[in-house]
Amino acid sequence: MxxxxxxxxxxxxxxxxxxxxxxxxxxxxxxxxxxxxxxxxxxxPLPAARAEAQRTADHPRLHNYAAVQGEPALLDAIIARTERVHGVALDRQNVQVMPGATGGFTVVATALLEPGDEVVLLSPFWPLIRGIVASRSARAVELPFYTRLGESSFDPDAALEAVITPRTVAVYVNTPNNPTGRVLDDAVVGAIARVVERHNLWLWCDEAYEELWYGSARPAALWARADLRERAVACHTLSKSHALAGARVGFTHGPASAMPAIRGAQTFLTYCAPRPLQIGAARALAEGDxxxxxxxxxxxxxxxxxxxxxxxxxxxxxxxxxxxxxxxxxxxxxxxxxxxxxxxxxxxxxxxxxxxxxxxxxxxxxxxxxxxxxxxxxxxxxxxxxxxx
Ligand SMILES: Cc1ncc(COP(=O)(O)O)c(C=O)c1O
Structure with a gap:
């Protein structure tokens, strides 16, 4: 106590x-x-997205609270960009602006975890995710994964099966990955999709590096797969893609089954992301390609x-x-x-x-x-x- x-x-x-x-x-x-x-x-960052470019004269009540779901201009920009880049029309109700992906995953963990639950972290992983899981009194189960992908004896499906227990509720995936820089290919993503479906798990997709891919074509997003849409909750951020880490702006989307709880948790955790920087983020997404x-x-x-x-x-x-x-x-x-x-x-x-x-x-x-x-x-x-x- x-x-x-x-x-x-x-x-x-x-x-x-x-x-x-x-x-x-x-x-x-x-x-x-x-x-x-x-x-x-x-x-x-892009000049139009910077803090100093947002002016009260242009945006009355610039420093008031934003709506919990997010600034309308940013929601518009997120939906337009997702359609442009991924060919997916997100349902506006299922999009939630967050104070970065750290804020996003903290909210997701609050909404989707009970104490004692287990989350499988494909490792090596972004260091904060382990603490976010621990902060909910849940257990992070580390599975060495990205560094083993080149091994002929490594079977992603079997490796995941070996760590799943009745307490497992989610698998956390980050591609491109911090820290290895690995990008998961279709075969590995397919194995992950089969396992989360077999055990009815949530899939937490960390999209922090979605714009920073160095191959010949943009990798397909996990959450955008038709077979994952009802269980994938994706956290995005402008920290890496648009050099806006200090702005603390990101967004989360997922199925209608999860988003009311996620929006509810966000209301009580930080209420909203900074409004002036949401307006800058909208400019970054709309004009920053x-x-x-x-x-x-x-x-x-x-x-x-x-x-x-x-x-x-x-x-x-x-x-x-x-x-x-x-x-x-x-x-x-x-x-x-x-x-x-x-x-x-x-x-x-x-x-x-x-x-x-x-x-x-x-x-x-x-x-x-x-x-x-x-x-x-x-x-x-x-x-x-x-x-x-
Ligand atoms: C994989 C990954 N996810 C999430 C985050 C957190 O991003 P944000 O600045 O939006 O909280 C980071 C930041 O380093 C990251 O590397």
Whole structure:
């Protein structure tokens, strides 16, 4: 019972240190220290989408509450874009604007989980999703997945079957994936679809990197499959696609069976996303296609440059390289020693354990966090420190 000084058991595993303990030390060091740990961007968003472009003179009551469902102009832009990009006409009632995808998944977890329920997290995963599940007193079941896709013996259907229990209520999927950059192909998506149908589970689709795909064609969205529409709840965000992470704007959609509960939970969690930035987000979605495309090209170049410097495969999407650092360890070194050595060289990376218990020896590097000249300097420092040929 959390009487003072106790806090709730559900929050015991939650901390703002989720991305690693070296950040304070990195900030105390003399420059240059390249912060390639957090997934963000050096780019400024489309001018029309920026905070300073939204004016009270143009939008009376700009700083009032927005409607819980979202600003009408943003709902229009979401529906138009979804039709344009995916050929799917969303029912307006089933769209909910959220304070980013973190807000979206927090609301989804509130609406769809009971204490003790289990959510299968395909791992490695976005670090916050594990804490979001834990904050509902539910259990995150980690299934090593994206890093095993190339193995001939890996059977996605069997791997999922092995972790599903009577308490499982949902499977969380993120493609393109943070941190591996993997994009799930049709065969793997088909296996996931069969399993969630067989066990009548919700499918939580994390669309954070939907615009950041680096192959020859846009990957098909899981939630858009006809066989998944009644069980797929998708959380989108403008944080990555439109460089609007600080704006805290995203949106969630799903079937009519889920959305009233999701809208109800959102009403009591944060009520609405920031109205001025919803108006900016509407402009980003309506007018930002060329901006997104040029950003994608810049990120493709950065991803290849980073992969070549570390001698790893370029990712198929997203903003990260994720690699097993054991091949760089010196005698007696572990991941902490390795990360400290990178920091000594002037580059902060994220420990892989933030993305799953099976990734203790891995590390994550964000190649979009700093401009190209700083990325080149960071990569050169890593190459020297790690003695990459
Ligand atoms: C896969 C994934 N999902 C969700 C989020 C959260 O996005 P937002 O900024 O919209 O909360 C992130 C942010 O890093 C992410 O990488």
């Amino acid at each position: 959390p009487r003072p000084p106790q806090t709730s058991a559900a929050t015991s595993s939650l901390s703002d240190r989720v991305y690693g303990a070296l950040l304070d030390e990195a900030k105390r060091r003399p420059p240059p220290v390249h912060l390639l740990n957090v997934g963000d961007t050096y780019l400024e 060329a901006w997104v495309e040029s950003t994608r090209q810049l990120y493709i170049a950065a991803s290849r440059q980073a992969a070549a410097a570390l001698g790893v495969e370029p990712p198929a999407g997203g903003t990260f390289l994720f690699f097993d650092a054991r091949r760089f360890f010196r005698d007696g070194e572990d991941i902490h020693g390795f990360l400290r050595r990178c920091l000594d060289a002037g580059v902060l990376l994220t420990p892989g354990a933030a993305s799953g218990a099976d990734y203790e020896s891995w590390a994550r590097l964000c190649f979009t966090a700093v401009p190209p000249d700083q990325l080149a300097d960071a990569l050169e420092r890593l190459r020297r420190a790690l003695a990459v040929a």
